[in-house]
Amino acid sequence: MFIKVKLPWDVLIPAEDMDTGLMLQRAIVVRLLDAFASKKATKDLGYFITPTILETVGEGKIKEQTGEAVFPVVFNGICFKMFKGEVLHGVVHKVHKLGVFLRSGPYETIYLSHLKMSGYEFIPGENSMFMDENMSRIEIGATVRFVVLDTEWREAERDFIALASIDEDNLGPF
Template sequence: MFIRVKLPWDVMIAAEDMDTGLTLQRTIVVHLLDAFATKKATKNLGYFITPTILETIGEGKIKEQTGEAVFPVVFNGICFKMFKGEVLHGVVSKVHKLGVFLRSGPYETIYLSHMKMSDYEFIPGENPVFMNENMSRIQIGTRVRFIVLDTQWREAEKDFIALASIG
């Protein structure tokens, strides 16, 4: 689900990058976009997709140790987070005897267990697949509709893993 959020953020600008007027505002926006791009996700908000509107730029404060200026900003943005019970689409990225891994949007790791694909049987080989009696195949590249059973935040990787069932 896409979520609109209002985020307070501190933008740090080196002394040599600062100027006045429109140039300063443009510098703040560029540094905000750079900082936003490096921050992948948070447990509460999900994955950061894009900032949309810069609402306010506060008064900058100079850090005496480094000479950098810190500007508090408030902006609107869009985040993406899966919730339990949501029905989504994903693309199979890996096939294993015990299930498949899907990707959907910024989520790289969505696990669909073979136990949740009761009509499907695993067929090993160079390109393993799950197939049912109607010859429907789940293999690498297949688009699958799934229901989110649970999501877990992985602090070390700063991302989520989701558990799914066929939807």
């Protein structure tokens, strides 16, 4: 689910980038975009997608040791976070005997266990897949509609892993 957020952040501007007027505004926006991209995700908000509107820029405070300025800013942004029970689409990128791994938006690790694919059997081979009696295939590159069973935040990687199922109506490959 996409979430609109309002975030207060501090933006660090090196002394050589401090100028007046539009150049300072540009430096603040560029640094904010860099910081937003590098932060990646948080447990509470999910993945940072994009800042949208820079609402306010506070008065900068100079750090005496470095000569850099810290500007408090408030901006709106968009984040993406999966919630339990949500139905989404993902693309299969790994197939194993015990299940498949999907990608959906910024989520790189969504696990769909073979136990949550009723009616599908593992077909080993060079291009392993899961197939049901109607010849419907779950293979690398297939798009699958799934329901989110749970998500887990991994602090070290600063990302999430999600568990999925297709054991409900209108779910599965399409």
